[in-house]
Amino acid sequence: MFAQVVSVEAETDKLSGLLTFCEEQLPSFREAPGFKGFYLLADRRSGKIVTVSLWDSDADLRRNNDGRGAQARQEASAELGVTPPPVDIYEVVLQA
Template identity: 30%
Template sequence: MYARTTTVWGRPGSIDDGIASIRGAVMPELQKMHGFVGLSLLADRESGRCIATSAWQSEDDMRASGPLIREVRDRAAQTLGGAPEIAEWEIAVMHRDHDSAEGTCVRVGWAKVDPARMDAGIDLFKDSVLPAFEELEGHCSASLMVNRHTGLVVVSTAFDSADALHRTMGKLDTLRDDTVAEAGAEMLEECDFELAIAHLRVPELV
């Protein structure tokens, strides 16, 4: 399965208006499109950064939807107060321990690996990282998205609350550092988000 992320660095005061725009305008348009699976939205209310992720049955479905959704997507970005940055991914891993609820907090990490080592990195995530996540208090779900051409990877880990995430921060940091070293990866960025819309609907991919 595949995903498109749309990142907007908007105005912190416009977050709620942006969430309403995505719920009321973007999602209904996406639901009309062939191969659409679901949508999630992450929001950082301090910085104004929002990341909308749409999931698709195939790469062709994802690519075909791009021109069709551009106008309504750009209007939502204007509501948030920023310009959209688009990226496309393969969803390599998706696992849910249990469904998310209000208050879910997501840690997202971006890294880069040698594209030739991508499959080995995916196996490392499945065999070592995912079982370690499952042992953490309040862990809800985890995913790994990859771009095999650029070597970019995105790891998302959801927890039942911001408090649950903060209580496991030390273990998460150690796991991140060990995994990056073993994979020969370069850590680019890490950020925590509120899960504002949780309708990604991607099936279990482990």
């Protein structure tokens, strides 16, 4: 399994808009080949936001990352009023 991690800091009042955006986008991601899950983590005090998406394979992750995922990150960044952050990709080597 592979994970895509994106971290960003935004104004704390932007979280509710991002949450709505993610809820609207999730149905199309759930249909993507290899999609395993999504987490939206937030520190409401500092405005730090981390997203983690999980994928069956590196190929599934990268196929999504280059297509719909890139578009969704652009739209989410616009929602937050920030520059699109870098994307980190990890292999999940232990799951408990």
